[in-house]
Amino acid sequence: MTRAGYTALPVYYDRWQKSYGKDYSTLIAPRFYATLQRYQVPVSTFADVGCGTGTLALMLAQRGWKGFGLDASEGMIREARAKVSGSDGHVQFLQQDMRTFTLPGPVRVISALFDVMNHLTRLRDLNATLRAVHRGLLPSGLFIFDTNNEHCFTTIWNKTETIEHRDFTIILHNTYLPARRLARCHVTILPKQDLRAHREQEVVRERCYTRDEMTETLAAAGFRVLEGEDFNFTGGPGVGDLKTWWVAQK
Numbered sequence: 001m002t003r004a005g006y007t008a009l010p011v012y013y014d015r016w017q018k019s020y021g022k023d024y025s026t027l028i029a030p031r032f033y034a035t036l037q038r039y040q041v042p043v044s045t046f047a048d049v050g051c052g053t054g055t056l057a058l059m060l061a062q063r064g065w066k067g068f069g070l071d072a073s074e075g076m077i078r079e080a081r082a083k084v085s086g087s088d089g090h091v092q093f094l095q096q097d098m099r100t101f102t103l104p105g106p107v108r109v110i111s112a113l114f115d116v117m118n119h120l121t122r123l124r125d126l127n128a129t130l131r132a133v134h135r136g137l138l139p140s141g142l143f144i145f146d147t148n149n150e151h152c153f154t155t156i157w158n159k160t161e162t163i164e165h166r167d168f169t170i171i172l173h174n175t176y177l178p179a180r181r182l183a184r185c186h187v188t189i190l191p192k193q194d195l196r197a198h199r200e201q202e203v204v205r206e207r208c209y210t211r212d213e214m215t216e217t218l219a220a221a222g223f224r225v226l227e228g229e230d231f232n233f234t235g236g237p238g239v240g241d242l243k244t245w246w247v248a249q250k
């Protein structure tokens with residue numbers, strides 16, 4: 001989602017994530033911090049593209065990082081700003097399209113986690129976003145992101161899942177078209193507690209990029225690829241490597 005962003009999901013997003021036990025930002029944070037340490041990146045400046053409700057950006061702010069959280073969704077930015085307090089003031093949340101975003105000044109690290117880049121369903125949009133990221137980085141700055149890989153789409157995005165929460169039920173009806181490498185998730189939200197609330201729906205669209213596509217598009221945007229490693233973010237056995245971890249340098 002790039003232009004208007006999500007409208008129904010923001011209010012439920014954090015509670016939905018916590019229904020899995022840990023939200024994605026908490027699960028991925030150790031890998032993210034390890035990457036920063038591996039490349040000897042000191043506490044500095046950052047921008048988190050597709051920041052959602054701002055969990056990762058706020059975690060970085062609490063560690064002394066200063067920067068920005070960017071998302072196209074007005075609702076996501078509203079939820080993120082509502083969580084800012086104290087040292088979290090090191091982060092500003094801005095509503096911007098990731099294909100055309102601009103920062104007040106260049107930063108040392110830009111991240112885009114939880115398959116943000118898969119939301120770009122056209123190659124020209126991926127190219128535009130990578131060029132915007134390149135412009136937003138300091139010389140030798142790092143772009144750290146993950147993508148859902150083919151294994152993820154063929155095993156996860158081809159079935160219906162129901163998540164029960166105390167306050168609501170979320171139904172995820174997933175479909176994946178391998179020939180076009182396009183995935184779609186129809187999200188239905190059924191509130192339980194507030195009888196005045198109505199059923200809400202959202203559509204999530206993603207594209208599966210091949211390793212060659214991503215590598216070539218990164219290079220065309222001026223990046224040097226340092227890492228492109230498949231990994232299992234759940235830690236559970238039998239799931240396989242559902243995502244690819246990318247590190248690219250300006």
